[in-house]
Amino acid sequence: MSDSSEFPTEHLVPPEAVPYGAVPLLVDARGAPRPSAAEEARTLVSRSVVGALATVSDDGSPWASLAMYGLLPDGTPVLCLSTLAEHGRNLHREPRASLLVAAPESGRDPLACGRVTLAGRAERPRGERLEAARAAHASASPLASAYQRFGDFSLWTLEIERVRWVGGYGRMDWTDAESYRRAEPDPIAEHAARAAAHLNEDHADALLAIGRVLGGCPDAVAATCEGLDRYGLDLRLETSRGIATSRVGFDRRVVDAPGLRDATVALARAARAGLG
Amino acid sequence: MSDSSEFPTEHLVPPEAVPYGAVPLLVDARGAPRPSAAEEARTLVSRSVVGALATVSDDGSPWASLAMYGLLPDGTPVLCLSTLAEHGRNLHREPRASLLVAAPESGRDPLACGRVTLAGRAERPRGERLEAARAAHASASPLASAYQRFGDFSLWTLEIERVRWVGGYGRMDWTDAESYRRAEPDPIAEHAARAAAHLNEDHADALLAIGRVLGGCPDAVAATCEGLDRYGLDLRLETSRGIATSRVGFDRRVVDAPGLRDATVALARAARAGLG
Numbered sequence: 001m002s003d004s005s006e007f008p009t010e011h012l013v014p015p016e017a018v019p020y021g022a023v024p025l026l027v028d029a030r031g032a033p034r035p036s037a038a039e040e041a042r043t044l045v046s047r048s049v050v051g052a053l054a055t056v057s058d059d060g061s062p063w064a065s066l067a068m069y070g071l072l073p074d075g076t077p078v079l080c081l082s083t084l085a086e087h088g089r090n091l092h093r094e095p096r097a098s099l100l101v102a103a104p105e106s107g108r109d110p111l112a113c114g115r116v117t118l119a120g121r122a123e124r125p126r127g128e129r130l131e132a133a134r135a136a137h138a139s140a141s142p143l144a145s146a147y148q149r150f151g152d153f154s155l156w157t158l159e160i161e162r163v164r165w166v167g168g169y170g171r172m173d174w175t176d177a178e179s180y181r182r183a184e185p186d187p188i189a190e191h192a193a194r195a196a197a198h199l200n201e202d203h204a205d206a207l208l209a210i211g212r213v214l215g216g217c218p219d220a221v222a223a224t225c226e227g228l229d230r231y232g233l234d235l236r237l238e239t240s241r242g243i244a245t246s247r248v249g250f251d252r253r254v255v256d257a258p259g260l261r262d263a264t265v266a267l268a269r270a271a272r273a274g275l276g
Numbered sequence: 277m278s279d280s281s282e283f284p285t286e287h288l289v290p291p292e293a294v295p296y297g298a299v300p301l302l303v304d305a306r307g308a309p310r311p312s313a314a315e316e317a318r319t320l321v322s323r324s325v326v327g328a329l330a331t332v333s334d335d336g337s338p339w340a341s342l343a344m345y346g347l348l349p350d351g352t353p354v355l356c357l358s359t360l361a362e363h364g365r366n367l368h369r370e371p372r373a374s375l376l377v378a379a380p381e382s383g384r385d386p387l388a389c390g391r392v393t394l395a396g397r398a399e400r401p402r403g404e405r406l407e408a409a410r411a412a413h414a415s416a417s418p419l420a421s422a423y424q425r426f427g428d429f430s431l432w433t434l435e436i437e438r439v440r441w442v443g444g445y446g447r448m449d450w451t452d453a454e455s456y457r458r459a460e461p462d463p464i465a466e467h468a469a470r471a472a473a474h475l476n477e478d479h480a481d482a483l484l485a486i487g488r489v490l491g492g493c494p495d496a497v498a499a500t501c502e503g504l505d506r507y508g509l510d511l512r513l514e515t516s517r518g519i520a521t522s523r524v525g526f527d528r529r530v531v532d533a534p535g536l537r538d539a540t541v542a543l544a545r546a547a548r549a550g551l552g
Contacts, residue, residue: 007359007368012427050386052328052376054340057395062338064330064376066391066442083283086440092283100328100340109419110326115342119333143385152284164362166342 032249033231037173038183041116041165042075043229044103046185049140051101053079055090063090068144069099069158070136074181077118077158078125078137080147091156095122099158112168120161120177124154133157186229191257196225199264206268211237213274214267215246230254233267308525309507313449314459317392317441318351319505320379322461325416327377329355331366339366344420345375345434346412350457353394353434354401354413356423367432371398375434388444396437396453400430409433462505467533472501475540482544487513489550490543491522506530509543 035043053067065087069077077099081088091097098119105113125133133155138145147153163180166172188195199207207223210233215223220237227234232249250263251270311319329343341363345353353375357364367373374395401409409431414421423429439456442448464471475483483499486509491499496513503510508525526539527546 007365008428009360010428011358011360050378052330052340052378054328054330054338056332056336056338060332060336061372061395062330062332062374063395064328064340064374064393065440066376066378066387066389068386082287084285084287089283096337098338098340100342102326102328102342105326110344110417111342111419113342117340119337119339141386143387150287152287164341 032247034247035186035229035231036179036183037165037175038163038179039186040114040167041118041163041175041180042183043186043189044114044116044165045075045077045101045118046071047103047189048101051077051099053087054098054100055087056094056096057086057090058093063087067099068137068140070133070138070140070144072132072136072157075183075185076160076181078133079122079156079158080137080144080153081156082147082150082152083154084152088152088154091122092154096120097122097158114165114167116166117164118158118160118180119163120159122156123159125157129157130155187255188228188230188257188260191260192228195257195260195264196228199225199228203268206264206271207235209271209275210248210267211235211246213271214248215244217244217246220244228260228264233264308523310523311462311505311507312455312459313441313451314439314455315462316390316443317394317439317451317456318459319462319465320390320392320441321351321353321377321394322347323379323465324377327353327375329363330374330376331363332370332372333362333366334369339363343375344413344416346409346414346416346420348408348412348433351459351461352436352457354409355398355432355434356413356420356429357432358423358426358428359430360428364428364430367398368430372396373398373434390441390443392442393440394434394436394456395439396435398432399435401433405433406431463531464504464506464533464536467536468504471533471536471540472504475501475504479544482540482547483511485547485551486524486543487511487522489547490524491520493520493522496520504536504540509540 050068053065055063057063063086067079069079071077083089098117100115100117102115103113134148137155160177160180163175207225208220211220211223212218215235217237217239219240222238224236225233226236230253232247235246235248237244237246251266252263254260254263326344329341331339333339339362343355345355347353359365374393376391376393378391379389410424436453436456439451483501484496487496487499488494491511493513493515495516498514500512501509502512506529508523511522513520513522527542528539530536530539
């Protein structure tokens with residue numbers, strides 16, 4: 001989808017160099033594993049039930065509207081839209097659509113939040129797929145099934161053709177529909193925020209040891225966990241060289257909350273053994 | 277924009293009647309004033325700096341993406357977009373766009389939140405308008421002005437042509453660009469949530485008196501303030517007939533936080549005088 005002949009392919013950095021604050025050092029220790037773009041996208045989409053739907057209005061202009069969605073087991077969004085609403089009428093005329101799902105804002109920069117655009121074609125499901133779509137949409141909200149019973153509402157699946165994931169600064173990628181559908185949402189996503197807060201409140205020393213020994217920053221003097229997922233931790237480290245962000249991988253793939261605790265304890269032990 | 281020949285013009289209610297829960301009684305006491313759709317839209321848009329932008333991709337399909345915006349004094353959004361991003365390239369080719377701004381979700385129903393779609397045409401501002409646009413965008417975030425200095429980013433104003441506001445169930449309207457631009461954002465919007473919480477925590481008796489005497493529900497046994505604005509209060513009342521929502525207007529147009537307190541006290545006094 002690039003117009004490669006017309007536009008630059010890299011950021012055109014202003015001549016006065018670093019545009020704001022200190023740019024963190026990026027330290028990915030020993031090729032620490034990260035979720036793929038498809039996994040990030042599946043996880044983010046699975047954590048919400050509301051997105052912004054882009055459709056095409058009758059004059060060809062693009063129309064952004066709020067829409068609730070459920071998810072089929074393969075991550076395909078299911079929408080239930082009224083023809084009283086512009087987006088509902090638009091899809092009957094032009095089935096191409098895209099759905100933006102954004103993670104809640106965090107921190108001072110509104111553009112640092114994760115988001116995904118799922119672009120494709122809306123279809124009216126039939127037969128078994130209709131039943132699956134009904135169930136998926138109903139699971140989005142206790143009130144969802146009520147909409148399905150109004151005669152002016154129709155169920156739609158958004159048959160995904162391309163996926164754009166943006167994780168914040170410098171973390172973004174395209175992925176294809178098949179990779180998206182095959183990827184698993186992060187099994188510990190619902191525990192991640194609480195686990196990170198717990199680590200920061202009660203285990204700052206362990207995080208610092210992890211950052212020094214496993215995170216590639218032996219000169220770190222303070223460490224904060226900024227996020228975690230099935231594959232590892234994201235650390236923010238204060239070092240003599242400035243602020244660094246480091247990725248430290250778990251020694252296993254975590255599948256549940258007890259496993260997350262075990263994997264984090266194992267990291268702390270390994271770090272302390274390395275210090276000792 | 278309606279396709280009136282094809283689609284129903286009212287909700288097609290299922291035959292099994294009320295689809296969920298008890299539908300609240302709606303009691304608007306004595307034609308109590310409410311903000312206009314234009315005022316609701318201006319207020320909602322002024323309370324955020326991030327929206328979902330719908331643009332048209334090179335194959336004609338609609339593209340939803342996250343965008344930060346600032347506001348000119350008349351509520352015109354200012355965007356700063358990179359041509360490295362699909363939305364930035366799209367606008368250079370097809371300037372028609374719309375921006376969805378949603379209030380934070382509240383309560384159990386994701387579709388009950390307020391939202392606005394501003395639809396129009398993106399333009400590259402020039403001269404004095406460019407300077408105003410720079411300042412407006414820079415005010416959106418401490419990091420905003422940094423983006424303006426990258427050569428791949430361009431400033432755009434979204435020249436609004438039509439405005440759709442949805443306030444939740446049964447509260448929605450179109451408004452035109454001129455009404456939107458002329459309307460004032462609610463001057464007490466930033467205080468409203470805290471003021472409502474304070475009323476609910478410390479002045480439940482006063483709210484109940486207001487609901488009974490001024491809110492059209494003499495049989496109310498409990499009252500909660502669900503929202504307030506420059507023109508009045510929204511109350512949720514438990515009555516012998518069921519749950520009612522009632523609008524009670526202030527005796528003045530409130531312009532600041534002290535005025536809000538005075539107007540609320542005046543309502544409580546009037547209600548107690550009516551009870552006595």
